[in-house]
Amino acid sequence: DKTGLKKNSLFGNDVKQTQDSIENFCYKIKKGKAAQVSDDFMIIARIESLILDAGMKDALVRAEAYIKAGADGIMIHSRDKDPAEIIDFMQRFRASDKATPVVVVPTSFNSVTIEEFEEMGVNVVISANHMLRAAYPAMLKVAKSILKNGRSLEAELNCMSIKEILEFIPGTR
Secondary structure (H helix, E strand, O other): OEEOOOOOHHHHHHOOOEEOOHHHHHHHHHHHHHOOOOOOOOOEEEEOOOOOOOOHHHHHHHHHHHHHOOOOEEEEOOOOOOOHHHHHHHHHHHHHOOOOOEEEOOOOOOOOOHHHHHHHOOOEEOOOOHHHHHHHHHHHHHHHHHHHHOOOHHHHHHOOOHHHHHOOOOOOO
């Protein structure tokens, strides 16, 4: 529910980020639902209240409003390493809404297990950037090996074969 140029939520208030008004974001949700042509399409309303320090009450008010506007689910986000505010949100939200799907992206509050999220009533857990972040150290290691040895032979131990990579693509063989 942010407006303007997209900035990573984990920057929080260190960079200028603005949150849409509840009324305007509900309008966008309604327009999206009106354009829906099949049940295979869902609108998940992302709530940035905790990221932008707007508070728990704001997050809960927005969740209720977005669902009433037609959102099929909500995503609650936090940049806090301590999962307490997500736990608090889930307890309060699930006290009045047991059915709406809830999505979390625990990049910062990563101490919570998937099972614990399920127990809270979270339906979807997204590990948003872990594969990308894991790839960079591996690429750096290979690049250093190539530079050190002046060739790629020594780096091959840290690489998948092209054949293995191509086999990920259906119909390659």
